[in-house]
Amino acid sequence: MPSRNEHRTAQFAVDALQLLVRLYGQAYTGGRLNSLMVSRTPVYEIAEVMPDTIVRAYIPADREAVLRIAADTAFFGEPVEAFLEDRRLLAEAFCAYYTDTEPEHAWVGYAEGQVVGYLLGCLDTRAQERRWRQKVLPQVAWRALGGRYRLGRLTSRYAFAYARGLLRGEFPHVDRAAYPAHLHINVEALWRGRGLGRKLIEAFLAQARAAGVAGVHLETTSQNVVACRLYERLGFRLLAARPTRLWAGLIPGPVENRCYGMALHI
Numbered sequence: 001m002p003s004r005n006e007h008r009t010a011q012f013a014v015d016a017l018q019l020l021v022r023l024y025g026q027a028y029t030g031g032r033l034n035s036l037m038v039s040r041t042p043v044y045e046i047a048e049v050m051p052d053t054i055v056r057a058y059i060p061a062d063r064e065a066v067l068r069i070a071a072d073t074a075f076f077g078e079p080v081e082a083f084l085e086d087r088r089l090l091a092e093a094f095c096a097y098y099t100d101t102e103p104e105h106a107w108v109g110y111a112e113g114q115v116v117g118y119l120l121g122c123l124d125t126r127a128q129e130r131r132w133r134q135k136v137l138p139q140v141a142w143r144a145l146g147g148r149y150r151l152g153r154l155t156s157r158y159a160f161a162y163a164r165g166l167l168r169g170e171f172p173h174v175d176r177a178a179y180p181a182h183l184h185i186n187v188e189a190l191w192r193g194r195g196l197g198r199k200l201i202e203a204f205l206a207q208a209r210a211a212g213v214a215g216v217h218l219e220t221t222s223q224n225v226v227a228c229r230l231y232e233r234l235g236f237r238l239l240a241a242r243p244t245r246l247w248a249g250l251i252p253g254p255v256e257n258r259c260y261g262m263a264l265h266i
Contacts, residue, residue: 053191055199058106058118063099065115066108067091073186075250076223082250083158086150093140095120097132098184107203109187109196117187119200123213125174125182158246165246172219172240172259179215179239179261181208197227201234208264215263221247222256236260 058066071087074080080090098106098120109117122128144151165171174182183204187197208216217239220227232238239261247255 053109053111053194053196055107055109055203058103058108062108062115066099066118067095069118069186069188070095077189083154085152085154089149093136097136098122101131105207107200109191109200111191116191117196117200119183119185119204121181121183121204123181123208123211125176125180161246165244170242170244170246171257172242174217174239174259179217181213181216183216183218198230212265214265215261217259217261219257219259221258223251228258231260236262
C-alpha cells in the first residue's frame with residue numbers, strides 16, 4: 001500500500017494539476033478567434049460555410065487533429081508551449097474529456113480534406129465538473145507522478161499565478177443554473193476570418209436550444225477584441241469581468257478576464 005508520504009505527494013499533484021487545468025480553461029477559451037459562425041441540418045450532421053469549407057459533427061477520427069489544434073492555438077492563438085512545457089498535459093487533462101466523454105456536443109470545421117477548427121461543448125457544466133474531478137483529474141495526476149509529463153518552470157509559474165488569481169478574485173463567477181452549457185473554440189490561423197468560427201458557434205447553439213438548455217456561457221479575455229465583438233453580434237452579453245495579472249510578463253498591458261452568456265429560452 002502507498003505510504004503516508006506517497007498519499008500526500010499524490011494529493012499535492014492532484015491539487016496542482018487541478019489548478020493547471022482550470023488555468024488552461026482560461027487560456028483556452030481566450031484563444032484568438034478572428035471569425036466565428038454555424039448552421040446545421042435538422043438532424044445536426046452537416047452545415048456549409050463556404051464552397052471549400054464545411055462544419056460537421058465531430059467523429060472519433062477527428063480526435064488527433066482536434067488535440068493538435070488545441071495545443072497549437074492555446075495561448076491566444078499561439079502554441080501552448082508559451083505557458084506549459086508538455087502539450088500532452090493540455091490534451092489529456094482538458095480536451096480529451098470533451099472528445100471522449102461528450103463527443104456528441106463537439107463540432108469541427110473541415111476543409112481541404114482536414115480538420116481546421118473545432119468547438120468542444122458541454123450542455124451541463126455541473127455534471128461535467130463532477131465527472132472531471134472523479135475520473136479525469138485522478139488519472140492525470142497519477143500519470144504526472146509516473147513521470148509522463150514534463151513539468152518545468154513554465155508549468156510551475158502558471159500554477160502559482162493561477163492560485164494567486166483565485167485568492168484575488170480575478171475569475172468571474174458564472175450562474176450555472178441560468179447558463180448551464182459552455183463551449184470552447186479554436187480555428188487554425190490560415191482559416192480565420194472566413195466565417196468558420198461563427199458557424200461552429202451557431203451549430204452548437206442550435207443543438208443546445210433543441211435540447212432545451214436554458215443558456216450557454218463562455219470565458220475569454222479582453223485581448224480577444226474581435227472574438228468579443230463576434231460574441232456580442234451573436235447575442236452573447238457580458239456577464240462579468242475581472243482584471244487579472246495571470247498573463248503578466250507574457251502579454252503587454254492590462255488584461256481582463258471576461259465571461260459572456262446567452263439565454264436560450266426566455
